Amino acid sequence: MKVAADPDPPLVSQRDMEPEAAKDKDSFRNYTSGPLLDRVFATYKLMHTRQTVDFVRRKHAQFGGFSYKRMTVMEAVDMLDGLVDESDPDVDFPNSFHAFQTAEGIRKAHPDKDWFHLVGLLHDLGKVLALAGEPQWAVVGDTFPVGCRPQASVVFRDCTFQANPDLQHPLYSTELGMYQPHCGLENVLMSWGHDEYMYRMMKFNKSASSTSTPRAPACRTSPRCGRTTRGSLTSTVLASCAGDRPPTPSPAGCPGRSPSGGPHGPTCTACPAGPSTCWQ
Numbered sequence: 001m002k003v004a005a006d007p008d009p010p011l012v013s014q015r016d017m018e019p020e021a022a023k024d025k026d027s028f029r030n031y032t033s034g035p036l037l038d039r040v041f042a043t044y045k046l047m048h049t050r051q052t053v054d055f056v057r058r059k060h061a062q063f064g065g066f067s068y069k070r071m072t073v074m075e076a077v078d079m080l081d082g083l084v085d086e087s088d089p090d091v092d093f094p095n096s097f098h099a100f101q102t103a104e105g106i107r108k109a110h111p112d113k114d115w116f117h118l119v120g121l122l123h124d125l126g127k128v129l130a131l132a133g134e135p136q137w138a139v140v141g142d143t144f145p146v147g148c149r150p151q152a153s154v155v156f157r158d159c160t161f162q163a164n165p166d167l168q169h170p171l172y173s174t175e176l177g178m179y180q181p182h183c184g185l186e187n188v189l190m191s192w193g194h195d196e197y198m199y200r201m202m203k204f205n206k207s208a209s210s211t212s213t214p215r216a217p218a219c220r221t222s223p224r225c226g227r228t229t230r231g232s233l234t235s236t237v238l239a240s241c242a243g244d245r246p247p248t249p250s251p252a253g254c255p256g257r258s259p260s261g262g263p264h265g266p267t268c269t270a271c272p273a274g275p276s277t278c279w280q
Contacts, residue, residue, distance in 0.1 A: 036092060041156060043087045046137035048160035051191040053147045053172060059138070059192040066204050068132055076125045083130055087141035095124055126194030126201070143191045148177025 071079075080095040091098060103120035110116050130139040144154045149172075150161050166172040179188065190196050 036088075039086050040088070041160075043137055043141060044156045045160045046135070047087075047141055047191070048150070048154075048156065049163045050137065051144075051146060052164060052166045053178070053189060056146050056189055056192045060200075063129075063197060064200065064204075066201055073122065073125070076128055077121070079128050079131055080125070083127055085124075085127065085140045086136045095127055099124060122198070124194060126196075126198035129194060129197055138192055139194050141193060143193055143195055145177075145179075145188045146191050147172050147189050148179060149173055149175050 077096050077099050080099065083095045084092060085095055085098075099121050102123060103117050106113075106120040107117045127139055130136050142155050144150060146166065149167075150157050152158075161167055171178055
């Protein structure tokens with residue numbers, strides 16, 4: 001797969017494509033301190049309060065026809081000149097640059113995988129929804145399964161979901177919620193945002209390859225091999241890797257909280273360990 005491009009696009013020439021040399025890799029995705037923390041926390045607080053099963057299904061109905069606008073990939077990239085992702089603790093520059101930065105990083109690491117370079121360029125283009133009037137909490141950030149108890153690996157899980165009505169639902173508030181063990185990711189209803197929109201847009205346009213790829217990058221509830229701590233939803237529902245063992249059930253609920261979470265509210269200290277060329 002080859003993508004024709006200007007050899008020196010303006011966005012590429014404005015910034016160094018290399019990752020920030022002065023920043024250690026371990027300091028990325030820091031959700032406990034930093035100059036952008038207040039903005040990031042506010043975005044996730046809204047997201048985790050308002051992303052419900054009912055909300056996600058309404059967004060599928062609203063955007064499932066893909067009638068918003070027709071544009072080329074590069075026109076979509078150019079639109080992202082006007083968007084700074086308010087959920088990202090590491091960047092405070094337009095997402096158009098991030099698209100090239102990601103693609104260039106992949107090209108350097110995997111020079112023989114041209115399809116992968118393209119995925120890097122495309123992966124955040126669903127964020128054009130934020131430029132079509134959608135609030136950022138319904139577009140950006142990490143995704144997570146709805147219709148079940150949030151896992152401990154979800155960003156700010158312990159202090160942002162208290163007002164989510166699904167946590168009062170007799171089924172959706174349980175560990176597996178509305179899912180069956182080993183049902184597979186394709187049967188999981190993910191929170192609504194740019195990744196889910198992009199995934200469904202590629203399926204709608206009958207993309208020939210990697211249609212599941214954009215859905216996965218922002219879902220960090222399964223950090224390795226489709227599972228996280230045993231006892232979590234991911235290990236129980238997905239469990240698709242060779243050698244998976246049956247999960248050990250976690251204790252129900254969270255037995256206690258302490259005020260040790262800093263300025264943004266309490267952090268739980270006793271939770272269980274299982275916590276295309278056509279753009280429309």
